[in-house]
Amino acid sequence: MTAPLISLRNVGKWFKDGRVVALEDITLDIAPREFVSLVGPSGCGKTTLLRLMNGLLQPDTGTVLVRGEAPTPNSDLAMVFQSARLLPWRSVLGNIEFVLALRGLSRTARRERSLGLLGAVGLRDFAEAFPHELSGGMQQRVGLARALAVEPDVLLMDEPFAALDAMTRETLRAELLKLWARRGTAIVFVTHDIDEAIFLSQRIVLLRPRPGAIETTLTVDLPEPRWETDPRADPRFAALRADLWNRIHAMSRDGAELEELAYAFDPGTTKGI
């Protein structure tokens, strides 16, 4: 067994002097090159977990280690957000060069690598465009290219496709899987969409809310590569899906809360939470 890339031990995190317990007793390892999805209802602490992993937040209990050290935003992790979060006053190229400048690359190295990554996400012709001239899907591609530009060992992705239309989402999922297979970065992927989680990941971590904790972890045993044939036709896909659904339903006996959960997990709802 390889040493974990990210290792969380009994991690707890609270806000407002302990009045909001966001996460409690989270123990989780992420291996190199692994694709792990975090799913769970709104407010169960998924974003908080990502922030803990890249050192934007410090845990209140337990330890978070990345390659055996406490993470700082300078370690080899990179974030992709639900909205692309591009600097609107910089060109597409300028946005990627911005993060490379933060890592201290020389001007020529920045330019070269940025152009290469724009090529990788199919946006080389848009290098000089400004973000508002791009569609949502293209902006999200830039966000992905920017994260890949720092050559991270781990990509932390917080519902990156949630705000996109179904068609674009489908394309980007396949592209992400190809990039992942080629580059061998580990990916921690937050989503509300069970199908998306099964389609993309090797392992699914289901979280439960109030306080946020790990409900269960499931291994996704579907053939690779998944972008060539649609794994949704596989009976194992349906079985996993049913399993996850049952667990989500079992998570709460309270009818009202169940409805809320079901709503949060309905892939048909476009959410802007």
Next chain:
Amino acid sequence: MSDSNTETARPIHDSTARAAKARTRKRVLLWSSWIGITLLLLVSMEVLNAVAGKLVMPSPVDVVREGVGMTLDGTIPRALGQSLTVLVLGYLLAAVTGIGIGIFLGGLPFAGRVFDPFVNAMNSTPGAAFIPLIIVWFGLYTEAKIVVVWNAALFPILINTAAGIASANRDLTEMAQSFGAGRWSLFWQVMVPDALPSILSGLRIGAAISTVGTVIAELTMAQSGLGGLLVAAGNRFQMDKYFAVVFVLMALGTAITASLRYAERRLGRWRVSMSEDH
């Protein structure tokens, strides 16, 4: 030749040609309304002049004659030069100090909170209230007038700058931090550019106030510049001269606002709300 093409081309060209034609029609309508209203105002001036006499309202013809005369004999150019000196120096001083202090107060939240009540108190006091003090401290001449303009324009610029930085987009700052931006680059490369639209609108408000401040200073302190000409003409009931100066001030204010709007559009061209099609 391209004209005949668009006339006979396929529907898609047809519709763009139609849109262009509609735009032209709108522009013609706009300009003819402006010219019409101006003519109407001039005619009303003329009528009022005929009915009530030139003490109440000068004839536009006399106004133009006086305006040309005062321009040719150097009166207006000299006054304009004096006014512009006060206005430009006072405004530049306000812009530099306002943006500087605003960046400081916006970037250091604690300092911002400490100074907030004082800045607000100063900002809520009418600029004219400080004129006697400025006269005592700086006298009656150009330096003092520059201080009046600076004092009037400083606070809108300062407050807009500080507010723009303090309310920087949290999503963008978190993004930059997650990529390892330190305080320095976070501030100068994310928060300050993000505040640029706010800074620019502060500069535009400051410019408008500077014009007011200049004329008030020239009216109330040692008379000079365009404000001085206003008083001189008014005191002697030379309404034609008076109106000639008023029109010059109008043109000056419009030119300043227009050029700042232009600068705002140039610098903010990345903003969606300011894209070409406006």
